[in-house]
Amino acid sequence: xxxxxxxxxxTAAAELMRRRGYAGVAMKDIADASxxxxxxxxxxxxxxxxxxxxxxxxxxxxxxxxLIPAVVDAYTDLGEAVQAIFDQAADDMEGTAFANMCPxxxxxxxxxxxxxxxRQTAGAVFEGWIAGGTAYFVARGxxxxxxxxxxxxxxxxxxxxxxxxxTLRSVEPLRAAGRVLAPQYRGMALAAPxxxxxxxxx
Amino acid sequence: xxxxxxxxxxTAAAELMRRRGYAGVAMKDIADASxxxxxxxxxxxxxxxxxxxxxxxxxxxxxxxxLIPAVVDAYTDLGEAVQAIFDQAADDMEGTAFANMCPxxxxxxxxxxxxxxxRQTAGAVFEGWIAGGTAYFVARGxxxxxxxxxxxxxxxxxxxxxxxxxTLRSVEPLRAAGRVLAPQYRGMALAAPxxxxxxxxx
DNA sequence: GTCTATAGAGGGATAGAC
DNA sequence: GTCTATCCCTCTATAGAC
Numbered sequence: 001x002x003x004x005x006x007x008x009x010x011t012a013a014a015e016l017m018r019r020r021g022y023a024g025v026a027m028k029d030i031a032d033a034s035x036x037x038x039x040x041x042x043x044x045x046x047x048x049x050x051x052x053x054x055x056x057x058x059x060x061x062x063x064x065x066x067l068i069p070a071v072v073d074a075y076t077d078l079g080e081a082v083q084a085i086f087d088q089a090a091d092d093m094e095g096t097a098f099a100n101m102c103p104x105x106x107x108x109x110x111x112x113x114x115x116x117x118x119r120q121t122a123g124a125v126f127e128g129w130i131a132g133g134t135a136y137f138v139a140r141g142x143x144x145x146x147x148x149x150x151x152x153x154x155x156x157x158x159x160x161x162x163x164x165x166x167t168l169r170s171v172e173p174l175r176a177a178g179r180v181l182a183p184q185y186r187g188m189a190l191a192a193p194x195x196x197x198x199x200x201x202x
Numbered sequence: 203x204x205x206x207x208x209x210x211x212x213t214a215a216a217e218l219m220r221r222r223g224y225a226g227v228a229m230k231d232i233a234d235a236s237x238x239x240x241x242x243x244x245x246x247x248x249x250x251x252x253x254x255x256x257x258x259x260x261x262x263x264x265x266x267x268x269l270i271p272a273v274v275d276a277y278t279d280l281g282e283a284v285q286a287i288f289d290q291a292a293d294d295m296e297g298t299a300f301a302n303m304c305p306x307x308x309x310x311x312x313x314x315x316x317x318x319x320x321r322q323t324a325g326a327v328f329e330g331w332i333a334g335g336t337a338y339f340v341a342r343g344x345x346x347x348x349x350x351x352x353x354x355x356x357x358x359x360x361x362x363x364x365x366x367x368x369t370l371r372s373v374e375p376l377r378a379a380g381r382v383l384a385p386q387y388r389g390m391a392l393a394a395p396x397x398x399x400x401x402x403x404x
Numbered sequence: 405g406t407c408t409a410t411a412g413a414g415g416g417a418t419a420g421a422c
Numbered sequence: 423g424t425c426t427a428t429c430c431c432t433c434t435a436t437a438g439a440c
Contacts, residue, residue, distance in 0.1 A: 005423085005424090019315045020315060020316050021223075021225070021311065021312045021316075023223070023225035023226060023312075024225060024312065024316050026414080026415065026416085027415080027416060027417080028414090028415085028416095036424085036425090037424065037425045037426075038416095038417085038425080038426085039418090039419095039420095039423095039424065039425050039426075040423075040424060040425075042416095042417070042418075043423065043424080043425095044423090048416070048417065049416070049417090098314075098315075099315065100311075100314075105311070105365065106311060106312075108365055108368075108369045109223065109302075109307070109308060109311035109312065109365055109368075110223045110225070110226065110308075110311065110312055112300075112302075112365075112368040112369050113221045113222055113300075113301065113368070114222050114223075114226050119369060122369050123369045123370050123371070126366055126369055126370055127370065148378070149378045149381050149382050150382060152366070152374065152375050152378040152379070152382075153359070153378050153379050153381075153382035153383070155362070155366065156359060156362035156363040156365070156366050156375050156378070156379055157355070157358060157359050157362055157379070158362065159361075159362035159365050159366065160357070160358035160359055160360065160361035160362025160363065160364075160365070161358040161362065162362075163307065163310055163311055163314075163358070163361050163362070163365075164328055164354070164357065164358050164361065166310075166311075166314040166315070167310045167314050167321060167324050167325045167328055168325050168328055168329065169325070172354065173354050173358050176350070176351045176354040176355050176358070177354070177355045177358055177359070179351050179355075180351050180352060180354075180355035180383065181355070181382070181383070183386060184385060184386040207405085207406090228432075228433060228434085229433075229434060229435085230432090230433080230434095238406085238407090239406065239407045239408075240407080240408085240434095240435085241405095241406065241407050241408075241436090241437095241438095242405075242406060242407075244434095244435065244436075245405065245406080246405090250434070250435065251433095251434070251435090
């Protein structure tokens with residue numbers, strides 16, 4: 001769990017924002033959920049609410065960027081892998097009362113035209129996901145252009161399906177996206193996964 | 203243009219909310235943009251801000267639900283039609299400074315877990331789009347199950363690609379989604395479009 | 405039906421004791 | 423580094439004159 005006050009604030013903020021977005025979360029809510037008083041929030045984050053959101057998004061973005069490779073690692077057929085990504089997302093969502101999986105999508109929709117600072121942070125996260133996913137598929141033998149389009153479409157497809165699923169309270173949009181996207185990649189072999197270099201412990 | 207005060211309020215609200223979401227738009231903003239004073243907003247909409255959003259979403263939802271059939275009407279090949287949907291969306295977005303195309307997606311992300319009343323309205327709009335799109339493709343000779351999955355995936359793909367495009371300020375996600383989704387439908391013929399029964403003028 | 409003034413609640417942020 | 427009290431602003435909504 002989060003040990004320092006600073007970490008517990010970021011964890012609480014990410015958890016609240018993935019459900020309620022940016023404007024829907026008050027500093028008092030973050031204080032209550034993290035156990036820290038309001039003053040501590042401003043002590044650790046001079047930049048206030050926007051800075052907390054920035055760091056929470058960056059943290060969550062880094063963590064969630066590892067999920068697609070983690071799921072795909074187990075597969076040798078690209079079509080089955082794509083199907084698995086969406087099925088896994090559907091299963092997860094059913095276990096979380098249809099909360100968004102991660103705060104980046106929830107917040108990005110809200111701030112893309114209003115809080116330039118956060119738009120840039122969310123944009124950097126999306127770019128990192130696309131670059132990371134593309135590099136991963138290339139390492140497993142997929143052609144670069146195909147890898148980039150596939151990664152972009154999968155991430156966009158996931159975000160859109162999450163939006164429909166949360167709004168309709170049904171995982172059907174996630175399953176439908178998998179059924180539509182997967183077939184055309186069926187039969188395309190994936191090379192053996194390259195083991196991740198262990199990240200340096202902070 | 204909007205003639206009555208009531209209509210101009212709804213038009214202004216839809217335009218503001220597609221850019222800034224629900225919480226990001228204040229009643230004063232709607233008053234200023236529509237030209238009506240605050241008091242008139244509550245005179246015409248007893249239910250306050252939530253009622254304005256509800257009606258604005260329902261109006262916009264009905265209007266935007268006609269767009270996909272309108273684009274697809276011109277095509278006889280399903281693959282080309284799917285490509286055209288995403289290319290058209292990309293072209294439109296470039297002309298609007300990357301605003302979301304319609305307010306439903308912007309608002310839905312924000313209210314899915316917070317304002318139950320609006321979640322239901324947005325959900326009804328999405329359901330209407332899926333049902334309408336499915337019926338349209340079925341009328342043009344597509345198998346029912348395929349039509350439903352295709353429609354769901356296209357709508358989800360559009361919403362997700364809009365989110366990425368707005369956040370990254372680039373239409374590439376829309377073009378990539380088209381490039382990924384279209385090929386598998388190439389060669390599938392569409393039957394001649396059925397002319398729409400003219401809507402009764404209000 | 406139009407418009408102004410204001411109530412009442414809640415937001416982000418700060419000061420300063422401990 | 424922790425915590426409380428409080429400031430000031432903005433928000434939704436209402437009252438009531440015109």
